[in-house]
Amino acid sequence: MKAPVTPHPDAATLGAYHDGEVRGVVLSELESHLAACAQCRSVLSSSGAVDAALRALPLVEPPDVRDAVVARARSGRRWRDAPRPRRPRRRIAAGVTGVLAALLGLIAGYDILMQAHSPSVALPSASTNHGAASFRQQGGFATVQRGAPTLRVVTPANRASGAAAGPANDTSGAAAGPAGPRPTHGAQSSAAPAGLDGRLVARTGVVDLRVPDVQRAFHAVSALAVHAGGYVSDSFDNAAGSASGAASLTLHVPAASFQATMDRLAALPHDKVTARSSSVDITGDYHDLQAQLQALQATRAQLLSLMRKAGSIRDAMSVLDRLTSVDTTIDSVQGQLMARTNSVMLSTITVNLAPQPRKGVVVAPRRPRAQWQPGRTLADALGHVGRALQAIVTAAIYLLVYLALPALLVVPVVLTRRLRRRPYP
């Protein structure tokens, strides 16, 4: 037999030829090759043998599953419906999930909202608790800080009394030449920021900051005060000395910059910040002092005129004594008025700086490694497991409660759907 002219086809092609799946040009080529190649013919016959062996397998009697199939099909849906009986379950599952998610979102959002509005003072954020705004509007006052300076504010009443007192002072000053020049504690009509309704309000603030670098914060606060148009009146700096040193400063800033300065202080880099501010309405106080001053000045004028009329030196001397004490009192009252003016024009902010507690282990370097203590480890592990179990149980309780509501909503719906399905007659 002559050698085949075409190359041997692969087993798959021969198998396809055996199965009648080869057509066209390939078929004719294959047939001509097979006519000349005994090897390929034997491969071909073995394909047929495999198929014959499989066909020779005995047929197995199938079970009768008709009733079971019908029952299962009936339980799912009616015959004439479109398929996909799982859709209602998918809808229910989607609905339950949506309700759960909405509930959880509501509860979480409610918690967040409640937390944001709680009047907590020690929030680790840049919020400051300013009740002063409401105080100012109401014209009330909170606490009276001893020694707080006061403000002199221009009001129509002040201006009139100041104007009235001014010339009297000058007059008395000029007239009291022999009694020595009296320094005129003038400047009674200095302009100063007034409250919304002409009230005099002194604002003070206290800011406690826990900062990573006390020295740097100290300088930043000083710069802040100057930048705001104020100054640092007191300062106490212990930061340079020791690692745990604290510092504090007392700032005076113009009242108009008080709020901005408080905000900037709270915005300094910090670990924790506490801010308080208070306002004192010193209008009544101020008016009292002014009335007192007027009375004293009237008395002084009377005494001066009395001294002019005095006949004897002894009389003049007694009047002079009285005059001296009145002058002293006037000095004091005017000093108080000045202080009050200052306190309203310049707000006081006390800043306390504390260092952050050192994070990490504070261990002396030469301390030897702690020994392995399996007993303590076991106790710790049991403690952790206990806490974890507590957390799991708590979570489970919450989940149960959260699920109870949507379950109450969903169960009736599911039951209604189930009851609505009628079996196929």
Next chain:
Amino acid sequence: MLMADRRQGVPAEPAPPLEQSAFDEFYSTYRAPLYNYIYRLVGDRELADDLLQDTFVKVLRALGNLPTGPGRTPWLYRIATNTCYDALRRRRLIAWLPWTRDYTAETVRRGDTPGERYAVAEGVQDALRAVPLNLRAPLLLHAVHGFCYADIAVALGISEAAVKMRVSRARAAFRQAYTVTEEER
């Protein structure tokens, strides 16, 4: 043989929903061939019983979407094949199949002597067990159920070229396994 004619798959519009009488006819037509296919594929009688039921339930549900006429048959076997694959995957039996030698319940429709039938069947089933599952399906569909490559492609969701390759490899695997088992006797 049950379906020995070669057919081309013909796309057709979906059948109308099934009436009970139509289902009975359908059930009686396909019960035996589907069961034999499933049984030879998975090799376990109890599993085959369950899978036959599952297949019929799925077929019923999908019947509205299946083509009518002769083009329906490959799709039925596709559902059966996927049902078997899913079950075996769940049971992790892809690599190994328990082969129950439950010959007593099998109906034999040949005229051979019992001894010959027993010997032939046992050897063939052992060899078939050695053929990998993904090769066994196309081999059974072609050799036992008479599917053409196009129908096998529909039933298994692969290309015709892949069918050709797999049938060939399945035969080779079967031959090799059968020779070994024959030598072991």
